[in-house]
Amino acid sequence: MKTDLKKYRLIISVVLLITSVRASNLANPAITLPQARIAIGASYHLGGYSLTNDTIPALFNRIHGRIEYGPFKYLTLGIDAGAVQIEVDRYHDTVPVFHGKFGFSGGAHLKLSTPSFARQLVSFIAIAQATLFKSQNKHSAYYGGKDGTGILGVQVHIPGFGYISAGPWVYLIEGENRSFDGKTGFYSNTDNVRGWLAIDYFPKIIDVTSNKPYLSLEFSISPKATYSQRIPVQAFSVSISLGSITRRLYGTESDVEWSP
Numbered sequence: 001m002k003t004d005l006k007k008y009r010l011i012i013s014v015v016l017l018i019t020s021v022r023a024s025n026l027a028n029p030a031i032t033l034p035q036a037r038i039a040i041g042a043s044y045h046l047g048g049y050s051l052t053n054d055t056i057p058a059l060f061n062r063i064h065g066r067i068e069y070g071p072f073k074y075l076t077l078g079i080d081a082g083a084v085q086i087e088v089d090r091y092h093d094t095v096p097v098f099h100g101k102f103g104f105s106g107g108a109h110l111k112l113s114t115p116s117f118a119r120q121l122v123s124f125i126a127i128a129q130a131t132l133f134k135s136q137n138k139h140s141a142y143y144g145g146k147d148g149t150g151i152l153g154v155q156v157h158i159p160g161f162g163y164i165s166a167g168p169w170v171y172l173i174e175g176e177n178r179s180f181d182g183k184t185g186f187y188s189n190t191d192n193v194r195g196w197l198a199i200d201y202f203p204k205i206i207d208v209t210s211n212k213p214y215l216s217l218e219f220s221i222s223p224k225a226t227y228s229q230r231i232p233v234q235a236f237s238v239s240i241s242l243g244s245i246t247r248r249l250y251g252t253e254s255d256v257e258w259s260p
Helices: 001-020
Strands: 038-050 057-072 075-088 103-113 121-134 140-159 162-178 182-190 193-201 212-226 234-245
Touching: 038 212, 057 103, 057 234, 075 121, 103 140, 162 212
Parallel strands: none
Antiparallel strands: 038 057, 038 234, 057 075, 075 103, 103 121, 121 140, 140 162, 162 182, 162 193, 193 212, 212 234
16 A cells, blocks of 8 residues: 555656746657556657747757656656757847857656557547756856747657657747846747657567567757758757567556567
8 A cells, every 4th residue: 555655746746847847849759658668768869949939049959868657557757868969040140149058857747548449559649848948058058948848739659660640739938048248038939839750660579578669750940940050950859769668567468468
């Protein structure tokens, strides 16, 4: 009974963390884990965003490690940690270019799905992620804050390959920046809604390991997608993730092992 209470307290704490801050790349896989499994992975995210208004393009480079846990069927909770490096272009010709170093980036995420239907091939999914971040340059100027992503989508299972997921992608930034002379300001982003596509591929590895390795790709794009000389990617993002999902760690295995 005490073990169950600890488990529920942990779940509630992670959910509260997710709702209190906000995040960018989902880093995949987009699937919810089968119950009693853990996934460990690493991701790289390149995202172009418009800060304050459409005339200030910014580029986020993120490298994250991730660990996920499936406490219940159709629910996955996880923690992300790593580093982010931010580039900000000129605002007309009055504000100098910001070139930040890699700084801390970390947060948490939650994934939900419905039972599958249509011959067990289709399900609806919901994903939320939250991240705190900060990138500072050699003059102690910085861009930092919190950002968050939310998705409602459709997920299609392709037996023997993996999963393809798609839907609307909502992204919000609430941040603070400081210039080299010590002046501070607040900023947000404008391209909040995009289209989103995720591809989760599970290669077949027979008689080598009971774990399930995966390769995931994720894309988001806005109708405002464009480019500038310094920031080649605007209103567009791409993520790549590598990792592995363990076998069931406790409880009763089914007669047929889960197969993506």
